[in-house]
Amino acid sequence: MTPQAVLADLVAIGDLPGASNARMAGYVQAYLARLGVDCAVLPGPEGDRVNLFATIGPRDVPGYILSGHMDVVPVEGQNWASDPFRLRAEGGRLYGRGASDMKGYLACMLAMVPAFQAAALRRPIHLAFSYDEEIGCRGVGHMIARLRDLCAPPLGCIVGEPSDLQPVLSHKGKQAVELRIKGRAAHSSQPDLGVNAIYPAAEILLFIRNLAAKLAVDGPFDPRFQPACSTLVAGVVQGGAAVNIIPDQCTIRMEVRSVPGQSPQTITAQVIARLAALPDVEVSHRELSSYPALPPPETRDLVDLLERLTGHRALQSVSYGTEAGLFHAAGIPSIICGPGSILRAHRPDEFITEAELESCCAMLHGLAREAAS
Structure with missing residues (x-):
């Protein structure tokens, strides 16, 4: 299939x-099964979600992981020109939810399987x-926790988030946390109760x-990023039921984005400690999401390979986060490089171009030649 x-x-x-x-995973499994x-x-x-991992080539030799996520963001509240879940081709563009983020990369991974099989790979190509x-x-x-049972330690991982097929070396880490404060309700006419x-x-x-202001002044700083420091933001505050009721609940949702070398948890911990010191209220917190930063690679091997395969010079950093930080934390050299643009992601009328898919497949053809040499 194309x-x-x-x-x-x-x-x-x-x-x-x-x-x-189940639907997405089932499609991928069936597609790969047809190709043997x-x-x-x-x-x-969770019980209703799965990761998938497949290998073309020898499992006991270090190779390369192509990694992408199967989920997409919702379309509610967005005004699309056509059905977001039916691919529309127009003027060389392919419109649909996830076209850039990041089903375009997944489509290239799957479409390239016959070429990988025909390449007599000496090093494997893994599809994650x-x-x-x-x-x-x-x-x-x-x-990632299961990889040691599935393959030899990989040479590297290419996470195909949309980067205009430009290799990306690093991104910030993130942690989002919900803070809960519980007081006691009373009539507003007697607030002391x-x-x-x-x-x-x-x-x-x-x-x-x-x-947040202290981080902006004291750092640490990493000039590869803009802003060059870690950031801390309170994004959602919810509390109270009516103006004549003393509010017994208030919730704050906050987010940290940290430069490589500074864990977002070290920043969050300071807020949680201040929360715990509040008098006369019950407090709690829970993590909503987190992933580590992706620091720049320690060697040039994977960078040089991707620059050669794509014809693009590597970009030092991006503002968004990816799964590459988790692969790196597991000891797997990782880089971001995928077709499409992050500027189209999560927006109505998201698209990828036919030319971008062709260029991605050309990159993967080159990777197959590298793995067969």
């Missing part, structure tokens, strides 16, 4: 994060399909603001 034909099938499957991915490729099904702890990337890279860690949860929440918000 990449465009595979992409049409993938776009028609709108499996969203946080829910079963065994596919390991790796269930996640993960779930729930769009809500904090929740799925891929369970697959209640404990207002919004007031201590305001103290935490000021602490978050001041800590």
